[in-house]
Amino acid sequence: MTRHRGRSRSLLVVLLAVLAAGPARAVWPFASGEFPDPVADPGNAAAQVLARAIRIRTVNPPGDEKPLAEFLVDLLRAEGIEAEVVETPSGDSEPGRAAAFGRVKGNGRKRPVILHSHLDVVPANPSEWVVPPFDGLVAGGYVVGRGALDAKGIAIVQLMALIQIARRETPLDRDVILLATPDEETGGQLGAGYVTRERRSILHDAEFLLTEGGGILESDPPLPPVWGVAVTEKTPCWLRVVARGTPGHSSSEPRDAAVPRLVAALEKIRTYESPPRVVPDVARMFATLAPYAREDDRKQLSDLTFWLDFDASFRGRFLADRGQNALVRNTVTITVLEGGTQTNVMPAEASAHLDARLLPGESCQAFRQEMLDAVDDPRVEIETLLSFDSGAGSPVDTELFRAIERVAKRFDPGSVVVPRAISGFTDAHYFRDLGIVSYGFVPRWLPARESLGIHGPNERISVRNLERGTQALVAILEELGGVASH
Ligand SMILES: [Zn+2]
Numbered sequence: 221m222t223r224h225r226g227r228s229r230s231l232l233v234v235l236l237a238v239l240a241a242g243p244a245r246a247v248w249p250f251a252s253g254e255f256p257d258p259v260a261d262p263g264n265a266a267a268q269v270l271a272r273a274i275r276i277r278t279v280n281p282p283g284d285e286k287p288l289a290e291f292l293v294d295l296l297r298a299e300g301i302e303a304e305v306v307e308t309p310s311g312d313s314e315p316g317r318a319a320a321f322g323r324v325k326g327n328g329r330k331r332p333v334i335l336h337s338h339l340d341v342v343p344a345n346p347s348e349w350v351v352p353p354f355d356g357l358v359a360g361g362y363v364v365g366r367g368a369l370d371a372k373g374i375a376i377v378q379l380m381a382l383i384q385i386a387r388r389e390t391p392l393d394r395d396v397i398l399l400a401t402p403d404e405e406t407g408g409q410l411g412a413g414y415v416t417r418e419r420r421s422i423l424h425d426a427e428f429l430l431t432e433g434g435g436i437l438e439s440d441p442p443l444p445p446v447w448g449v450a451v452t453e454k455t456p457c458w459l460r461v462v463a464r465g466t467p468g469h470s471s472s473e474p475r476d477a478a479v480p481r482l483v484a485a486l487e488k489i490r491t492y493e494s495p496p497r498v499v500p501d502v503a504r505m506f507a508t509l510a511p512y513a514r515e516d517d518r519k520q521l522s523d524l525t526f527w528l529d530f531d532a533s534f535r536g537r538f539l540a541d542r543g544q545n546a547l548v549r550n551t552v553t554i555t556v557l558e559g560g561t562q563t564n565v566m567p568a569e570a571s572a573h574l575d576a577r578l579l580p581g582e583s584c585q586a587f588r589q590e591m592l593d594a595v596d597d598p599r600v601e602i603e604t605l606l607s608f609d610s611g612a613g614s615p616v617d618t619e620l621f622r623a624i625e626r627v628a629k630r631f632d633p634g635s636v637v638v639p640r641a642i643s644g645f646t647d648a649h650y651f652r653d654l655g656i657v658s659y660g661f662v663p664r665w666l667p668a669r670e671s672l673g674i675h676g677p678n679e680r681i682s683v684r685n686l687e688r689g690t691q692a693l694v695a696i697l698e699e700l701g702g703v704a705s706h
Contacts, residue, residue, distance in 0.1 A: 255268045256268060258380050258383045258384065259383070259384060259387060262380055262384075262686075262687050262690050262691070263683045263684060263686055263687030265380065266376050266377060266683070266686035266687065266690060267358050267363050267683045267686055268358065269295070269376050269379070269380075270356070270363045270368065270373055270376040270681075270686065271357070271363055272291065272356060273288060273291065273292075273356070273367065273372045273376060274354060274355075274356035274363070274366065274367050274368065274372060275354060275355065275356040275365075276291060277354055278339050278340045278341055278367070278402075279340070279341055279342070279344075280340035280341065280402070280403060280404075280405045280406055281406065282311075282312060282313040282314075283313050283317050283339075283340045283402050283403055283410075284313050284314070284316070284317065285317050285318060285319075285339040285340055285402035285403075286310075286315050286316040286317055286318040287315060288320075288339045288372075289305050289306070289318040289319055289320040289339060289400065289402075290305055290318070290320075292320040292375065292379060292398075293305050293320050293321075293322070295379065296320075296322040296379070296382070296383075296398070299383055299386060300386070301322050301324055301382065301383070301386050302322065302323045302324075302325070303320070303321060303322040303323075303398075304320075304321045304322075304422075305318050305319075305320065305321075306318055306319040306320070306321050306415065306419060306422065308401070308402055308403070308410055308411060308414050308415070309410045311410075317402045317403065317410065317411075319339070319399065319400060319401040319402060319411065319415055320339070320375075320398065320399070321397070321398065321399055321422050322379070322382055322397070322398040323395055323396070323397045323398070323424070324385050324386045324391075324395065324396045325391065325395050326391050326392040326393050326395045326396070326701060327392070327393055328393075328394075328395075329393040329394070330393040330394040330427065331424075331425055331426060331427035331428075332394050332395035332396065332397050332423075332424045332425070332426040332427065332428075333394055333395075333396055333397070333426060333427065333428040333429070333430070333700060333701075334397045334398075334399050334423065334426045334428070334429040334430070334651070334656070335378035335381065335382065335396065335397065335398050335399070335429075335430055335693075336378075336399045336412070336429050336430065336647065336651070337372075337374040337375040337378055337399075337400045337431065338371045338400060338401050338403070338404030338405070338408075338411060338412075338432070339371075339372070339375065339400050339401065339402050340402050340403055340404055340405050340406075340411070341366045341367040341370070341371075341405065342366070342370075342405050342675050343366075344366040344677070344679075345677070348677035348678075349677045349678055350677075350678055351364050351365075353365055353366040353677075353679075354366060358683070361682055361683050361684065362680045362681065362682050362683065363680060363682075363683065363686070364678065364680040365679065365680075367679070368673070368679045368680050368681045369666075369670075369673055369674050369679050369681055370432065370674045370675065370679070371404070371432050373664075373681045373686065374431075374432055374662050376686070377662065377663075377664070377686055377689045377690050377693060378398055378400075378430075378693065379398060380686075380690040381396075381693040381694045381697065382396055382398045384690065384694050385694060385697055392697065392698065392700075392701025394427075394700070394701050395424060395426075396697055396701070397422075397423070397424060397426060399415070399422070399423075401415055401647065404646065404647050407456070407606050408647045408650060412647035412650040412651070413647075415650075416650040416651065416653070416654055423656070426656050427656065427657060428618070428619075428620045428656065428657050428658075428700070429651045429656050429657070429658040429659070430620075430658075430659055430661055430662070430693075430696075431646055431647060431648050431651075431658060431659075431660055431661075431662075432646050432660055432662060433450035433453065433642050433644070433646045433648060433659075433660020433661070434447075434448040434449050434450040434640055434659065434660040434661040434662070435448065435661065435662050435663070435664045435665075435666055436632070436635070436663060436664060436665045437668065438665050438666065438667045439667075439668075442512060443512040444512065444632075444634045444635050445632045445634075445636075445665065446509070446635065446636055446638055447624065447628045447632070447635055447636070447637040447638065447661075447663075448638050448640040448661070449621065449637060449639055449660070449661045450640045450641070450642045450646075450648070450659060450660025450661065451501060451615075451616060451639045451640065451641070452501045452580050452612075452613025452614070452641045452642075453580070453613075453641065453642045453643075453645050453648065453649070453660070454546070454547075454577040454578060454580065454641075454642070454644070455577070455578050455580065455582070455584070455607070455608060455609065455645060455649070456575070456576070456577060456578075456606055456607065456645050457578050457584035457588070457604070457606075458573065458574065458575055458576070458604070459573070459574040459576060459584075459588060459591065459602050459603065459604060459605060460572070460573055460574070460602070460603050460604075460605050461482065461485055461486065461489070461571060461572045461573075461574060461591075461595070461600060461601075461602050462569060462570075462571045462600065462601045462602070462603065463478045463479070463481040463482035463485060463569070463571070463597075463599060463600045464481075464568060464569050464599050464600075465477040465478035465479075465481050465566070465568065465569075465599065466568075467565075467566050467567060467568035468565075468566050469564065469565065469566070470563075470564050470565060470566045471564065474566055476599075478559070478566070478567055478568060478569050478570040479559045479560060479566065479567065479570045481570070481597065481600060482559065482570040482571065482572060482600070484597070485595040485600045486554055486572055488594050488595050488596075489552060489554065489574065489591060489595065490554060492552065492591070492594050493549075494549050494550040494551075494590070495549075496528055496535075496539065496548040496549050497548060497549070497579055498524050498525040498528060498548050499579055499580050499581065499641065501580070501639065501640075501641040502524070502547050502548060502641045503523075503524050503525050504639060505547075505638055505639060505640050505641055506521045506522075506524045507521065507522045507523070507524070508636065508638045508639070509521065509636075509638060510522040512636075517537070517538075520534045520538075524538075524548075528548065543643065546643035547641055547643055548579075549579070550576060550577065550578045550582060550587060551576065551577050552574050552575070552576040553574065553576075554572055554573075555572075555574070555575050556572060556573035557570075557572050558571045558572070559571075573605065574591070576591075577643060577645070580611075580612075580613060580641070583609070584604060584607030585604075588602050588604060608649060609649075611649060611652055612652070613641070613652070614648075614652060614657045614658050614659060615657065616639045619700060620657060620659060620696075620700055621637075621639075621659070622699075623696050623699035623700040624637060624659075624661065624696055625637045626699050627663075627692055627695045627699060630695065631663075631691075631692050631695070640660075642660060646660055648660055662689065662693075663688070663689045663692035663693055663696070664681065664685045664688075664689045665685060665688070666685075
């Protein structure tokens with residue numbers, strides 16, 4: 221009796237275990253044939269899921285990210301993974317905005333790692349594209365569409381990696397959390413900003429975070445593949461310049477009209493040059509890359525702070541590269557213009573938007589004053605549209621950085637892992653502010669020209685990249701999670 225009951229109990233345990241693991245997968249859309257299996261055929265599975273994600277429009281504004289969050293959460297739940305649609309402020313957005321959360325628990329010995337991305341995309345002008353930007357086409361080994369790189373392609377690689385981790389026999393030492401937030405493209409206040417302010421508990425006291433901002437640059441020899449890990453970034457300081465003047469009929473030549481006043485102010489801003497300044501993270505990045513640079517620049521790049529000041533001809537060469545220039549300077553770009561609406565009427569007010577990007581540690585308030593001083597016109601005002609402190613960058617001496625280095629060696633012998641400063645900005649600062657070590661890094665191999673698709677036409681990612689990227693991300697998580705068995 222006892223023996224018999226014991227045996228049936230163990231059978232029951234086995235049966236329950238099979239039911240718990242098996243059927244959850246059986247209802248998973250991959251198993252139903254809707255998508256290829258994410259472990260057996262990871263590249264095509266990722267490609268098909270990404271194509272679907274591209275078809276769910278999330279152009280911000282207004283965003284409307286909720287259906288995409290629901291799609292990702294459904295995929296995770298069907299796999300038996302803990303997942304939740306996290307409501308975020310929706311305003312006028314219909315059908316609404318939300319983040320996607322998923323978690324695979326570890327054994328709790330170490331604090332979690334978050335895989336972060338964003339669900340929204342920038343607009344796309346179909347006339348500039350060779351295929352419709354929101355059709356999610358898979359052809360010629362590529363997935364083409366708005367968001368393929370920025371950042372739906374990242375969300376899907378992270379999702380695939382989470383599924384592979386979930387299917388492992390042994391848990392990792394840490395929870396792996398997937399978090400895809402809305403609203404990044406307009407500053408993230410209602411996405412990552414909201415989650416870090418109002419829903420902090422879902423971050424589960426994470427230690428690390430990986431998000432967009434860095435990747436693997438495939439360069440021409442002798443430069444090896446560069447695994448660029450963004451540890452710090454410039455900070456946006458978005459300003460609105462408003463000029464006021466006498467309104468009226470424009471048949472007489474205006475002495476004091478708003479539009480000419482604005483044009484004069486903008487000309488001073490356009491030609492304004494802030495002095496170069498090399499922050500430590502930028503100095504370290506160029507020093508790491510120096511051995512691969514053209515021979516006559518190597519010495520200078522290895523000590524950029526000194527030589528940029530000292531060697532005028534090197535300074536000229538260095539600053540002529542717009543990307544390099546942006547890493548050692550505050551930059552300001554005039555973007556939006558608003559003024560009159562009729563040819564023969566002088567408006568009382570004319571305005572322009574400035575997209576200024578400040579070096580880490582600089583203040584938008586001070587830069588605004590710098591612009592006011594440059595303009596030097598009492599009838600021109602400058603207001604702040606968006607700004608935040610970039611705060612301190614993330615340290616490099618961490619388990620996560622070393623995990624990336626080990627995986628880089630394995631996947632790309634001869635590659636170099638470089639802590640980078642980037643001239644764009646991401647949601648990383650919201651998480652850095654909470655003390656989470658946050659790196660802008662997604663394992664994908666892109667030649668420089670391919671990155672032009674980000675915010676540009678014909679954005680695409682190769683199926684091979686999706687597959688290898690998932691493998692590399694899983695390898696990083698395994699290295700980080702401390703798996704002695706591997
Ligand atoms: Zn992005």
